[in-house]
């Protein structure tokens with residue numbers, strides 16, 4: 463069996479992951495989640511990208527909100543607000559159940575991989591979902607006022623402070639997920655870099671010691687999909703962050719960050735490909751409907 467390994471952040475990545483899950487047999491798809499966004503909050507271990515992928519692949523994502531779980535209620539947050547508690551990071555009642563289960567499992571010694579897979583399976587996810595590492599990696603953002611934990615910058619400060627630097631605390635000590643390294647050794651058919659934020663979703667995965675080398679060493683095509691269309695992010699701070707760090711936001715700028723790692727780059731018709739060394743393919747990359755996701759997944763897989 464030859465597997466496809468998709469590297470993903472949250473919302474943009476999960477859209478393509480869902481498309482891939484529609485067209486590949488479940489045993490042929492491994493989705494690797496960024497855990498640099500993870501944090502501890504209200505005593506709970508929260509893994510936003512794992513959860514976005516889990517909910518999306520399970521068909522339980524909240525499409526109205528664009529994050530979190532479907533059919534959500536907010537009684538706990540309302541009660542917490544009445545107590546004067548911290549409510550800047552919104553956690554729905556059903557979502558809280560997942561965080562309680564994960565926190566309890568991690569405290570009792572289960573790995574992040576084990577609890578992620580157990581929860582995903584219970585919710586009906588058939589593909590394999592792997593955190594990049596079982597060890598903590600924490601993305602931090604340096605702003606003009608100093609360093610902020612990622613979620614403090616992203617959610618509490620709503621991305622307002624300018625980004626001077628991005629760091630992945632703990633990454634040098636983190637061990638790559640052994641299941642990912644094993645899958646990379648087993649001659650995968652392709653590595654797909656989903657249309658996720660390169661700076662805070664994909665680069666943390668690539669920064670875990672051993673992962674980049676194993677991707678290059680496995681010999682499979684490495685196909686990235688641009689998260690930038692017409693110079694703009696579809697959602698979120700990707701373009702803003704690139705600009706803050708001194709790069710004009712474009713699809714090509716993202717490809718250039720990935721550099722020699724890429725063999726193929728999928729970008730929107732009309733976007734400028736100047737300077738990209740990978741083989742460029744054009745496809746409609748905006749995924750609004752399930753059909754869009756499936757079509758892009760097929761276009762990507764046709765390159766493998």
Ligand code: GDP
Nearest residue numbers: 471472473474475658659663689695696700749
């Ligand atoms: P986050 O962890 O929730 O921020 O999610 P990701 O890093 O996975 O995704 C954020 C990126 O996804 C942004 O750069 C968006 O531009 C991109 N994105 C979201 N939807 C789409 C889409 O439909 N098509 C493409 N090509 N990119 C998308």
